[in-house]
Amino acid sequence: MAELTARYAERGHVTVPGVFSAAEMDEAIADIHAWGEEFLAELSPAERRWYVDSGVKHATVLRKLDNPVFHRPAIRRLAAKPTLVELVETLIGKGVSVVFSQVFFKPPRGGGPKPVHQDNWYFGPEDPEGLVTAWVALDDADLENGCMHFGEGTHKEPLVSHVAPEGQPFNLLIPEEVARKVPMTPAPVPKGGVSFHHGNVFHQSADNNSDRWRRAVAMHYVRNGNRFVNAALTYDSSVVVRIS
């Protein structure tokens, strides 16, 4: 655990392989695809533009789904797994909740990049050290299929003002002229592993240029009582799931 906290403090992210078994990941994959099909059937045209991956040629594939930890018991069980909770509590302190969670789908040859951003710009927590994202790799994530990249050490700096591209009010990102000055280090994660990242660290994900899926669940944990005092987007407190 000392190595985990030292790496996290130094780089702003740390990867732990083998938190979940392949069978647990396969069960989660089946669950999110079933949920995705139900969800797609109910989307309005405007919502489809935000949720559907327009880069995919032959199928309608969701880009993301929000709050799986709240909506799906199978994903909530993952979020409450004692091995994971112990790791989260080692990083941000005891007594934690998942305030928001997301499924990210990158289908084969689909799934465009997610630009550089800082999660704490979105959430604006009172204590920036009291928020960590646990990014659970449902598939092997590597350079070819769009793994995450981190600007190591950027969590030690203050937040940067984000901007939203035209017509994408929820896609807040660090302006290109700032992002381009920061080297980004790839962080491959094997299936069942978890990448933990600090809320202030610059991060992005690349395109999926492979014939494989790259699916992940991002669980944003806060230490209980850490309020969002400066959030850039509005979050629904009724979907917060207390874990410990």
Ligand SMILES: O=C(O)CCC(=O)C(=O)O
């Ligand atoms: O999975 C991705 O591609 C992006 C994830 C992300 O930005 C996050 O977990 O904060």
